[in-house]
């Protein structure tokens with residue numbers, strides 16, 4: 001089986017959130033499961049990719065890419081890691097930028113990327129069995145594949161899977177730029193139109209052979225107006241090709257036993273050493289060093305999606321307790337400013353790190369007792385899984401992948417069940433209530449320790465989910481053989 005993943009970010013090369021984690025770990029998990037398969041990933045060659053990786057990349061192709069009236073250079077570089085071939089699309093005009101996203105011409109940048117993927121297939125004769133595109137940035141690769149190349153030799157056998165990692169970001173643009181920027185033909189308008197705009201995610205959902213979203217619960221949620229962000233009628237219409245598969249995390253990259261970015265390594269057997277990570281981080285962040293004070297952390301994009309208004313509502317009430325709060329994140333300025341202000345007002349209780357810092361995130365996971373994720377919606381969520389891997393007890397709102405992965409701590413027939421604390425409604429009072437339940441358990445050292453040990457043993461690796469993806473790909477390919 002030949003699978004080509006297309007994504008706008010991939011760890012360890014580029015990262016701004018959970019998509020990079022998935023792109024950097026699912027392909028390797030599939031390769032490990034079936035060494036005879038050929039698994040490749042294609043992503044932009046951003047100028048921010050570390051030199052240590054760039055130096056080892058090999059140039060494998062060079063050609064021009066047509067996008068409407070444009071004719072642009074494209075270099076293809078490759079890098080081998082864990083049996084997976086990573087291809088990088090080089091064009092400095094599009095990818096030598098200060099950040100991955102957020103430029104006025106993001107639409108054109110990713111249209112170019114998708115056109116380059118098609119050209120790469122045509123030039124190299126490399127036609128995968130499955131092109132697996134991820135989120136709106138690669139939606140056009142599915143649209144071009146099916147609408148433009150669907151009947152061409154080589155292309156016509158390629159099946160397309162489209163993953164929705166977050167339905168909030170759909171790639172919506174005015175029809176006026178359909179031809180000029182996206183190279184869309186007028187006859188495709190009904191395929192890509194949603195409510196009078198070009199909607200790239202909608203186009204990919206319509207064109208793909210299968211659509212995946214990143215948790216079973218989110219697959220149900222996005223069929224509703226509450227969570228569908230206006231695309232719910234389309235999701236309902238195409239629900240027969242929709243599957244929800246929970247993401248996993250990379251158990252090698254996130255491993256407190258071997259992680260060299262944390263202060264002291266530990267396993268569930270030596271969980272008491274986790275406290276050394278807490279005291280070392282307290283020192284580093286200038287918080288009072290106190291092994292017995294529970295540390296609550298938030299590592300997140302600072303946006304409304306993440307339910308941070310629930311925290312800002314109750315933070316000062318929470319800080320009346322003997323706790324420390326560590327925030328790592330960046331995003332909306334109102335949250336950035338609020339947490340900066342909170343850390344100035346409560347310097348002995350709050351540390352606010354307003355930045356994106358992968359190594360610091362791991363030090364915080366390792367140091368924390370409790371990890372808070374009060375999301376308003378959460379397609380899958382990886383942070384609660386990473387927190388569990390490092391023995392920080394998750395406190396989450398029951399939505400999307402948080403609902404699927406974290407079950408409430410309780411006793412059934414005298415036996416402890418559950419792997420965290422949860423609340424149902426997006427209500428700050430409910431959040432504070434369960435946070436205080438978690439803090440109550442923290443004071444019962446043995447019970448809290450037992451819970452932390454049990455969550456560290458919970459399996460959030462790709463083991464189960466990679467098998468579900470393999471099953472899905474097998475099914476798609478067996479249908480292809482039947483229809484031929």
Ligand code: ADP
Pocket residue numbers: 016017018019021299300301328329330355356357358359361380381382383384386
């Ligand atoms: P999303 O993809 O919506 O941002 P996820 O929970 O799926 O949320 O994934 C977030 C990933 O990004 C996790 O690996 C988390 O540790 C990481 N992350 C979020 N914010 C930061 C930050 N400021 N610094 C470092 N890592 C971060």
